[in-house]
Amino acid sequence: MTNVEIAAVLAKIADLLEILNENPFKVRSFRRAVETVSGLAEEATELVAEGRLVGLPGIGKSIAEVITELVRDGRTAHLDDLLEKVPESLLEMLRVPGFGPRKASVVYEQLGLTTLDELEAAARAGQLRQLPGFGAKTEQKILEGIELVRAGQDRWLLGEALPLAEEFVARLRAHPEVLAAEMGGSTRRRRETVGDLDLLATSNDPAAVCAWFAREGGLATVEMAGDTKVSGRTERGLQVDLRVVKPESFGALVNYFTGSKEHNIRLRERAQRMELTLNEYGLYRGIAEDKGDQVAGENEEGIYAALGLPLIPPELREDRGEIEAAEAGRLPHLLTDADMRCDLHMHTNASDGQLPLAEMVAAAREYGYSHIGITDHSASLYVANGLDRDRLWAEIQAIRELNAELGDFTVLAGIEADILSDGTLDIPEDLWPELDFVIASIHQGFSQDADRMTARVLKAITSDRMDVLGHPTGRLVLERPPYGLHLDDVLDAAREHDVAMEVSSSPHRLDLNDAHCRLAVERGVKLCINTDAHGPKELALLRYGVMTARRGWVEAPSVINTWPLPKLRQWLGQRRRA
């Protein structure tokens, strides 16, 4: 059973416990475990085998037993018992905004409703308004909510949401009454998908800013426009919430809305132990009703400082050990965009790219790199017009000629070689010494089982003819799960043979993902962050790979793109001299 499947079961248990009105702290425990398992880079199967489950954040004896059962039998008695009391189909109702576990419990107990369809029918028939705690308005909101669920637009790619958020923030900052503006939520934490945009601003006249934003802030529809809050949707239906507060609370607001929720809870618990209270308006002396003077709140640094912590970068705020690290002064010095000296994976129209070599190189040069790598597809990828031996040799020579003209900019001659079904690399033997580097990727035979897929990749790595494993897990965000691969084994081999793992920066890929980046670096494996650009516009996407690596606690030295060219050449040369 995969970690994703285990996390789904734990989430299901949490939902069912909530519907059954169980102890809320028990529910919270399961939710915490969902986060922990989702963030695991290692397979839970391995942790179970080695007895390392207990002790992970939020995983005690009971939940460890549930996970062990799942790994061993593919099912758990805990879930089975709950499903005897509540039908599973009831859970789909929880996706309806404003419709939570208590209401689900009521419609099930009193009307016997078990599915979204039945809920919709009952709402249309006016049957819900007679239930306790329900009214005509609730009924109407439920119908609207079901519509949204059916439309299916609840998660957006970071690559779609972030540019929109940046535009909104820029527009806010340009307004004369706005003193400062920032984005919050999972967009600011750079999660790979986001549900909505949170925009935060400060002004001495919040009402004026809200009124202006509702009118001409760029929303297609406005659902609510108050003196401190505006919410609506963009043309494509993405939910946007703006909140505006006075300056003394801005840092607290940004901190609060940046989350994650679990990180916030940890901060508030910490505040409480220090006899302070943290809320979205500030950090105050005293606790609960006795809270007094504001200690901090104008900016985030001040809040963290008052809690005895350095500022924690938003990308790390997931309660994955960042508070402990901050406390111990061991926060990572995260990789930045400015550290990136090159992009080592891009295509020209020799294979399936848009531009000829010289134009693609010119486009990449605009990004201020000192060097880049050109990596067209290898011969076996017919659909992408992969290069056969003669065309590859021609490209290598063209790159050499180009370098002679370029002066202080260098183009490395690479290839994106297919890892064939039997694990051999699709590279003409006599041209391997002529290539500066090799990215090897899987493009076909996705359906092989995990053992075969792993054996295939291990054979490629141990051939010592490749430098980087391209988009290692093959997943597409929101579209396609990763192919089965025992990543632990792959990482071990990669360290031994000094092969880097690619972080493919396309918002559709982000492969490796954040948790895998963290595991790879912890295992001593190097990363290579690339765009895999097929045209000039995609060259701009490198920052998404950097964001993913930052979420994986990655520091610049682990990323070969940050090395000066001589160091990179030396590393690549070791394999070739061996």
Place this chain on the structure above:
DNA sequence: GCCGTTTTCGGCCCGACTGTTTTCAGTCG
């Protein structure tokens, strides 16, 4: 169910909004 710089038992974050309500439960972030 988890967890420990007062704890192996007794705590467990904080506030706003909404709708249904004459004082509050449910939902959300």
